[in-house]
Amino acid sequence: MDGTEKLNKTRERIIETIAQNIHLYGLSPSVGRQYGTMFFHNEPLTLDDMTEELGMSKTSMSTSVRALTDLKLVERAWKKGVRKDLYQATDDWYQSFIDLFSIKWRRSISLHSVSIRKSLAELESLVNDPTVIEEVKQDAQLDIAKLVYIRDYFEWLDRLVDVFESHDIFNFVPMKDSSKD
């Protein structure tokens, strides 16, 4: 058996595994396959390169490369004399994991916080409204307790993301080797 063939097989296995797990990043398998291909490619790639490599349209490459750069899984590269845009996979997986939180979870925290604040204010005014009957006020009190609880939860989550973003998490759960950070 040819060595090159064997080499490709080992790569394909990893790429396929990435493709089947990238839903954790909110991306579809083919986008994962694209990322995996870029990860093993030691040179930056153009959209046309990817089109050829993956047998998909340039339009697809364009949109999925955008999705990947939004999550900072891929970044633009520069090479003198090349007019086309070049892209390469970011090589820091720890940072990619952190970026996922920064981008996706932080947004969710923010959206929830806004809703909770609004609803809490309305519920407070409701329990202070003398025209509202007692039974409704009791329900409102229950809801207030729930919203205070999840507000605290999101506040915790926010601090958790801080700990990732600041890299303090590595003091608590250290990396195996210290070549990074």
Place this chain on the structure above:
Amino acid sequence: MDGTEKLNKTRERIIETIAQNIHLYGLSPSVGRQYGTMFFHNEPLTLDDMTEELGMSKTSMSTSVRALTDLKLVERAWKKGVRKDLYQATDDWYQSFIDLFSIKWRRSISLHSVSIRKSLAELESLVNDPTVIEEVKQDAQLDIAKLVYIRDYFEWLDRLVDVFESHDIFNFVPMKDSSKD
């Protein structure tokens, strides 16, 4: 304006926010809406209750309740004299966040680890094979370095999940109030 109406509005806002962010748990908005409804419902619900509450088919309720229980966002409840299955939202959001990691990320870590181990073994045998040409061996060496790196990353991720599962994370990022855990 009626107080009940106002109360419902505050709930709807939160439910809708949950629905629009539950994709972080790999669930669709309507499943999120179902969870939100259960969260505010102070009594356990049957599938028929949910059908009525959400105006969706019983089949949908059945499948999505399963998805929610798989992620431990919903659990079965018991009530004497009631033959139908009862479900209620779990009330510990911190634990739900942790369970997400235990269930989804741990699985991904495991799948990646298997693939990496296999591919690494094959690459090692390739570089030790005297019939393989030098150039391929050099490529293999590059791949080995990459795989060792991501193996270390997943090993770190595994320890990170440990820290969540064991609740040690709360020593590092404490909850606001100490009524939990």
Place this chain on the structure above:
DNA sequence: TAGTTTGTACAGTTTTTTCCGTTCAAACGA
């Protein structure tokens, strides 16, 4: 045992997402 009730499997339909081909605007080169 026969008749209900309850949850889920299955097949079909609707909705959403993914992907492609074409088109177009911006950047570059002659």
Place this chain on the structure above:
DNA sequence: TCGTTTGAACGGAAAAAACTGTACAAACTA
């Protein structure tokens, strides 16, 4: 200036996912 190249917007086709109604098996009731 006018062509050429490149990346992305847009509409439509294909694929996937969500949802429904029917059918059925298991558990309960009489």
